[in-house]
Amino acid sequence: MESSSTEQTRNVMQSPRSPSSQPYLSASVTDPVKLGNGVQAYISYRVITKTNLPEYQGPEKIVIRRYSDFVWLRDRLFDKYKGVFVPPLPEKSAVEKFRFSAEFIEMRRAALDIFVNRIASHPELQQSEDLRTFLQADEETMERFRFQETGIFNKKPADFMQMFRDVQSKVSDAVLGKEKPVEETTPEYEKLKHYIFELENHLAEAQKHAYRLVKRHRELGQSLLDFGKAVKLLGACEGEPTGKLFSDLGTKSELVSIKLQKEAQQVLMNFEEPLKDYVRYVQSIKATIAERATAFKQHCELAETTKLKEINLDKLMLTRSDKVGEAEIEYREMKAESEEATIRFERIVKRMNEEIVRFQEQKTEEMGVAFHQFAKGQARLANGIADAWRALLPKLEAASSA
Amino acid sequence: MMGSENDDEAHLHASTEDMENLFLRDVDKSNSDPLSPHPITVATPADSDPLSATPQSKPNGGDSRSYIEPPSYADVIFSPFDDNSEINGSDDTHSSDYSLSRSPSSSASSDYIKITVSSPQKEQETSTSMLSGGGTYITYLIATRTNLPDYGGGSEFSVRRRFRDVVTLADRLAESYRGFCIPPRPDKSVVESQVMQKQEFVEQRRVALEKYLRRLVAHPVIRSSDEVKVFLRVEGKLPLQASADVASRMLDGAVKLPRQLFGEGGGGVEPARGGRDLLRLFKELRQSVSNDWGGSKPAVVEEDKEFLEKKEKMHDLEQQIINASQQAETLVKAQQEMGETMGELGLAFIKLTKFENEEAVFNSQRARANDMKNLATAAVKASRFYRELNSQTVKHLDTLHDYLGLMMAVQGAFADRSSALLTVQTLLSELSSLEGRAEKLEAASSKVFGGDKSRIKKIEEIKETIRNTEDAKNVAIREYERIKENNWSEVERLDRERRADFLNMMKGFVVSQVGYAEKIAGVWTKAAEETSQYDRESS
Numbered sequence: 001m002e003s004s005s006t007e008q009t010r011n012v013m014q015s016p017r018s019p020s021s022q023p024y025l026s027a028s029v030t031d032p033v034k035l036g037n038g039v040q041a042y043i044s045y046r047v048i049t050k051t052n053l054p055e056y057q058g059p060e061k062i063v064i065r066r067y068s069d070f071v072w073l074r075d076r077l078f079d080k081y082k083g084v085f086v087p088p089l090p091e092k093s094a095v096e097k098f099r100f101s102a103e104f105i106e107m108r109r110a111a112l113d114i115f116v117n118r119i120a121s122h123p124e125l126q127q128s129e130d131l132r133t134f135l136q137a138d139e140e141t142m143e144r145f146r147f148q149e150t151g152i153f154n155k156k157p158a159d160f161m162q163m164f165r166d167v168q169s170k171v172s173d174a175v176l177g178k179e180k181p182v183e184e185t186t187p188e189y190e191k192l193k194h195y196i197f198e199l200e201n202h203l204a205e206a207q208k209h210a211y212r213l214v215k216r217h218r219e220l221g222q223s224l225l226d227f228g229k230a231v232k233l234l235g236a237c238e239g240e241p242t243g244k245l246f247s248d249l250g251t252k253s254e255l256v257s258i259k260l261q262k263e264a265q266q267v268l269m270n271f272e273e274p275l276k277d278y279v280r281y282v283q284s285i286k287a288t289i290a291e292r293a294t295a296f297k298q299h300c301e302l303a304e305t306t307k308l309k310e311i312n313l314d315k316l317m318l319t320r321s322d323k324v325g326e327a328e329i330e331y332r333e334m335k336a337e338s339e340e341a342t343i344r345f346e347r348i349v350k351r352m353n354e355e356i357v358r359f360q361e362q363k364t365e366e367m368g369v370a371f372h373q374f375a376k377g378q379a380r381l382a383n384g385i386a387d388a389w390r391a392l393l394p395k396l397e398a399a400s401s402a
Numbered sequence: 403m404m405g406s407e408n409d410d411e412a413h414l415h416a417s418t419e420d421m422e423n424l425f426l427r428d429v430d431k432s433n434s435d436p437l438s439p440h441p442i443t444v445a446t447p448a449d450s451d452p453l454s455a456t457p458q459s460k461p462n463g464g465d466s467r468s469y470i471e472p473p474s475y476a477d478v479i480f481s482p483f484d485d486n487s488e489i490n491g492s493d494d495t496h497s498s499d500y501s502l503s504r505s506p507s508s509s510a511s512s513d514y515i516k517i518t519v520s521s522p523q524k525e526q527e528t529s530t531s532m533l534s535g536g537g538t539y540i541t542y543l544i545a546t547r548t549n550l551p552d553y554g555g556g557s558e559f560s561v562r563r564r565f566r567d568v569v570t571l572a573d574r575l576a577e578s579y580r581g582f583c584i585p586p587r588p589d590k591s592v593v594e595s596q597v598m599q600k601q602e603f604v605e606q607r608r609v610a611l612e613k614y615l616r617r618l619v620a621h622p623v624i625r626s627s628d629e630v631k632v633f634l635r636v637e638g639k640l641p642l643q644a645s646a647d648v649a650s651r652m653l654d655g656a657v658k659l660p661r662q663l664f665g666e667g668g669g670g671v672e673p674a675r676g677g678r679d680l681l682r683l684f685k686e687l688r689q690s691v692s693n694d695w696g697g698s699k700p701a702v703v704e705e706d707k708e709f710l711e712k713k714e715k716m717h718d719l720e721q722q723i724i725n726a727s728q729q730a731e732t733l734v735k736a737q738q739e740m741g742e743t744m745g746e747l748g749l750a751f752i753k754l755t756k757f758e759n760e761e762a763v764f765n766s767q768r769a770r771a772n773d774m775k776n777l778a779t780a781a782v783k784a785s786r787f788y789r790e791l792n793s794q795t796v797k798h799l800d801t802l803h804d805y806l807g808l809m810m811a812v813q814g815a816f817a818d819r820s821s822a823l824l825t826v827q828t829l830l831s832e833l834s835s836l837e838g839r840a841e842k843l844e845a846a847s848s849k850v851f852g853g854d855k856s857r858i859k860k861i862e863e864i865k866e867t868i869r870n871t872e873d874a875k876n877v878a879i880r881e882y883e884r885i886k887e888n889n890w891s892e893v894e895r896l897d898r899e900r901r902a903d904f905l906n907m908m909k910g911f912v913v914s915q916v917g918y919a920e921k922i923a924g925v926w927t928k929a930a931e932e933t934s935q936y937d938r939e940s941s
Contacts, residue, residue, distance in 0.1 A: 389919065399905055
């Protein structure tokens with residue numbers, strides 16, 4: 001459990017170029033390398049950390065990490081910092097063929113780089129011990145940590161107790177016929193939930209069309225390439241001046257085709273990927289919403305159970321039963337747990353309120369950049385296309401007035 | 403070339419059009435920037451036909467506009483885009499101008515002949531008609547407007563014709579103008595009266611007929627033919643005899659003897675009653691088979707090297723036109739989809755903008771909504787431009803499609819030549835076999851003392867046949883030479899016209915690509931400026 005000790009947020013800078021007195025922490029994910037053979041092949045990345053924080057070893061550290069290490073980090077942070085919108089990870093790719101294509105590897109690397117940097121620049125997350133492990137531990141240690149987290153055998157005793165209690169409370173509810181609603185229903189929170197769920201739908205649609213647009217660029221490029229070739233062949237059948245003009249037309253067509261293919265890649269990386277990231281973020285928020293619901297439920301139920309224990313204790317005290325001592329201990333324990341559950345829940349609420357502000361600002365910035373790059377790219381493409389075709393006009397003009 | 407969209411898709415586009423229009427009107431209201439370089443006007447189709455003043459439709463020096471400036475239609479940014487009306491409308495301006503560009507002589511003067519096919523009507527089959535199909539057929543109104551002297555100066559007239567009349571016209575022309583590159587007529591389809599009712603089919607046929615007739619009158623020789631004149635002018639029943647020729651139908655594609663062969667005065671070669679000399683046809687067929695004995699040899703022994711080279715060149719050309727036409731179709735499809743997807747992207751962002759504005763709690767959301775609006779505006783506008791560009795591209799690259807039909811006409815002309823040569827060769831071999839028989843009979847008869855009455859009679863008969871066949875051979879040779887001439891001048895003409903047409907096509911294609919690329923660049927440059935505060939590139 002996360003210690004609720006002082007959570008001062010340090011103003012940690014990202015840029016190592018700032019004056020050395022200012023604390024900074026930055027990381028980059030680079031140099032993807034394919035390791036292993038066959039089914040067990042995977043990509044490893046270099047993670048370079050630059051910092052002057054005392055908790056870290058030295059100004060620069062380089063480690064080798066793989067995708068599942070990032071997953072470990074994310075799971076740990078999600079578990080420990082409930083209420084924080086932990087940055088999302090790029091998906092595991094399902095399609096085998098695609099898994100090692102240069103395009104996919106680069107996109108994943110870029111996404112992982114963003115992931116680590118977002119964590120490093122988050123006021124709470126940057127102080128995480130798990131982050132330090134991730135950025136600094138040697139590969140064997142990292143592997144050990146990673147294996148520890150998998151499977152049910154690694155759940156802590158406290159977790160088991162909680163699982164039992166959950167079952168218990170469900171049973172008691174059923175027995176007692178309680179149909180209490182255990183959902184938060186404040187108007188602002190309702191609005192937020194509705195907003196998040198709706199937003200995901202809208203974003204998913206935009207992202208779908210963005211992806212299709214990438215395809216359209218490629219298809220148009222391919223068709224211009226084929227058209228160019230066909231027109232050149234046609235020109236070979238014709239005498240002058242038509243033959244040469246067809247040949248020039250074909251060449252230009254092929255040139256335009258190349259521009260389109262280039263832009264397709266740009267749109268994929270600078271526009272479609274940010275949109276996908278936005279969708280992932282919203283999904284991450286949905287997971288946090290679910291955590292908050294669980295925490296709320298716990299807080300309600302433990303409060304309820306505590307109440308019952310109190311009533312029971314009072315009853316026993318009145319009858320001067322010898323079970324009073326036991327009951328009192330039980331009551332105190334339950335009360336402490338209930339208070340902790342309430343604290344946990346309230347911390348989630350506080351965090352979420354801060355996070356939502358951060359999230360909105362961050363997304364406006366990131367999407368603004370994506371839109372700007374997209375618009376610039378499209379303008380550059382269109383101008384390039386106009387220039388290419390325009391070069392043909394003098395010859396065409398000359399030929400038709402001849 | 404763009405195909406007909408089904409109803410559902412048409413509806414979808416209609417409603418997305420509405421959404422786009424509404425959105426852009428709102429954008430216009432909130433911007434109301436008098437200095438905006440591209441005034442947004444939502445014009446109606448009536449007053450803004452984007453294709454009415456395209457520079458490339460005046461090929462021979464009529465283009466005073468600089469090619470750098472985008473065509474006038476580009477100024478009309480938001481005329482509602484309607485696939486069908488634009489294609490039909492464009493067909494009007496486009497094809498009629500073909501008749502000017504095709505004949506260099508007439509481009510100087512103001513000769514014109516314009517044909518329109520319209521108002522299909524169902525009519526009842528009369529009981530006296532031979533083919534009483536399903537009882538009804540469709541007629542089309544064919545209106546001609548021309549100032550050609552051949553048609554009596556400036557005049558307008560119209561007739562009603564059915565498809566069967568067009569078939570007759572085509573058959574008659576094929577017979578009278580052997581060796582010429584006659585544009586192929588629209589296909590007959592096996593239609594039941596059920597299919598005939600369908601709007602789509604009737605409309606397709608109307609368009610095809612119009613194209614065909616326009617091509618016919620674009621041909622400098624055929625436009626003045628009696629057959630065409632009669633077809634266009636004479637009201638009521640078409641006074642051209644339909645080919646009730648059973649023999650030629652049997653051997654369709656093998657050999658067709660020209661009417662002239664029999665029509666020529668003195669030869670005395672009378673056709674068998676009822677049309678064609680069946681026997682001769684069979685002989686020619688046998689001849690063509692014997693010529694083809696080697697299997698790989700052509701049916702006709704053509705010795706003219708130049709002709710063979712030309713034929714092969716034409717074949718190559720045809721292959722490349724087919725290929726280019728196919729790639730053009732793929733290109734058009736890709737351009738269309740680019741425009742559509744861009745539009746859908748824009749719409750998705752329109753919805754997002756609306757959503758964020760409605761749900762906004764933070765200023766960052768409002769800022770983002772504004773950024774999205776700028777992006778959506780640009781995407782929607784770009785989408786429009788892509789689709790407008792595409793209708794232009796279709797228009798221009800249609801030239802490739804048209805030439806497919808013309809290449810078929812060339813094949814037809816070459817085939818006329820081959821069949822005429824076959825006739826000559828058949829007659830030659832017939833002559834030599836007749837002469838051989840005569841020789842044998844004479845030899846045999848001379849052995850009989852005192853003369854052989856029956857043999858002598860036979861010899862006389864054969865000599866008569868030889869004389870007739872000799873005449874027929876001479877006629878056939880003259881016909882063959884005539885066709886060769888026609889072939890040659892037609893191919894010359896076609897090469898010239900094709901050069902001009904392809905040049906126009908390239909020019910039109912490139913001009914519209916440049917014009918619209920500039921427009922699209924403008925739209926995105928504006929969006930980039932509006933989001934310039936997010937420029938993170940280190941300069």
